[in-house]
Amino acid sequence: MLRILLADDHEIVRRGLKELLEEQAGWTVCAEAANGREAVERAIQSRPQVAVLDFSMPELNGLEATRRIRQAAPETEVLIFTMHESEELIREVLAAGARGYVLKSDATRQLIPAVESVSRHMPYFSGRVSAVVLDGFLKGRSTQPVALGAERLTSREREIMQLLAEGNSNKAIASRLDLSVKTVETHRAAIMRKLELNSLAEIVRFAVRNHIIQP
Incomplete structure (x- = not known):
C-alpha cells in the first residue's frame, strides 16, 4: 500500500x-x-x-x-x-x-x-x-541554491515572517505559535535586521517577491 x-x-x-x-x-x-x-x-x-x-x-x-x-x-x-x-x-x-x-x-x-x-x-x-x-x-550556473535572503533566517523567523506577511498581528502570531508577544516582537526585529527591512510593508514585498506568499 x-x-x-x-x-x-x-x-x-x-x-x-x-x-x-x-x-x-x-x-x-x-x-x-x-x-x-x-x-x-x-x-x-x-x-x-x-x-x-x-x-x-x-x-x-x-x-x-x-x-x-x-x-x-x-x-x-x-x-x-x-x-x-x-x-x-x-x-x-x-x-x-x-x-x-x-x-x-x-x-x-x-x-x-x-x-x-x-x-x-x-x-x-x-x-x-x-x-x-x-x-x-x-549555462554553468551553480547547482547550489541561490541565497534569497530568507536563508539568513532561522526556521522560526521564516515562519513568523510568513505569518506577518499574511496580515497577522504580533498578538495573533503569539497565540497561534504559543509564544509570548515579546518573543514574537524579538523575532520580528531580528527578521527586519537580517533582511535590512524597515517596515511591515517591506516584509510583505519581500515575501511576495520570493514566493513566500501569494500576492
Missing part, C-alpha cells in the same frame, strides 16, 4: 487530486492538510511514503514545510506541486529535500508517474521544469 499525504489550501484541488491518485491500485491518501503547518503535523502523525505539497500554502509555505518534513520524517519523500517554475525556486526546494517538482498545468499527465518515481526514491521533474534545470546546468 502506497500511503500519500496531500497538502493544498484549496479543498476542490485536494478532492480532485485524491480521486486521481486513488484510482491507482494500492494507493491511498492517508492524510490531507490545508496549510503547511498541518502538512508537517500530518506527515509526522501518519508517516506517508510520499507527501504532495502545494508550494503556496498559508502559515508555512511548501519550502519550509519540506524542510520540516524531511527533518522530522526523513522516510517521507516530498513532491512539490505548484504553478511556479523559476529556476531559483526549483533549486531552493530541491536543496530543502524535495525529490520531485511538478507544475499544476502538467498534473493530469504527470502527477501519477511523479508520485510513483519519488516513492521509489527517484527524482522526477515535469517537462518544463527539467528544461529549466538543464538550462541552468548547461
Whole structure:
C-alpha cells in the first residue's frame, strides 16, 4: 500500500487530486492538510511514503514545510506541486529535500508517474521544469541554491515572517505559535535586521517577491 499525504489550501484541488491518485491500485491518501503547518503535523502523525505539497500554502509555505518534513520524517519523500517554475525556486526546494517538482498545468499527465518515481526514491521533474534545470546546468550556473535572503533566517523567523506577511498581528502570531508577544516582537526585529527591512510593508514585498506568499 502506497500511503500519500496531500497538502493544498484549496479543498476542490485536494478532492480532485485524491480521486486521481486513488484510482491507482494500492494507493491511498492517508492524510490531507490545508496549510503547511498541518502538512508537517500530518506527515509526522501518519508517516506517508510520499507527501504532495502545494508550494503556496498559508502559515508555512511548501519550502519550509519540506524542510520540516524531511527533518522530522526523513522516510517521507516530498513532491512539490505548484504553478511556479523559476529556476531559483526549483533549486531552493530541491536543496530543502524535495525529490520531485511538478507544475499544476502538467498534473493530469504527470502527477501519477511523479508520485510513483519519488516513492521509489527517484527524482522526477515535469517537462518544463527539467528544461529549466538543464538550462541552468548547461549555462554553468551553480547547482547550489541561490541565497534569497530568507536563508539568513532561522526556521522560526521564516515562519513568523510568513505569518506577518499574511496580515497577522504580533498578538495573533503569539497565540497561534504559543509564544509570548515579546518573543514574537524579538523575532520580528531580528527578521527586519537580517533582511535590512524597515517596515511591515517591506516584509510583505519581500515575501511576495520570493514566493513566500501569494500576492
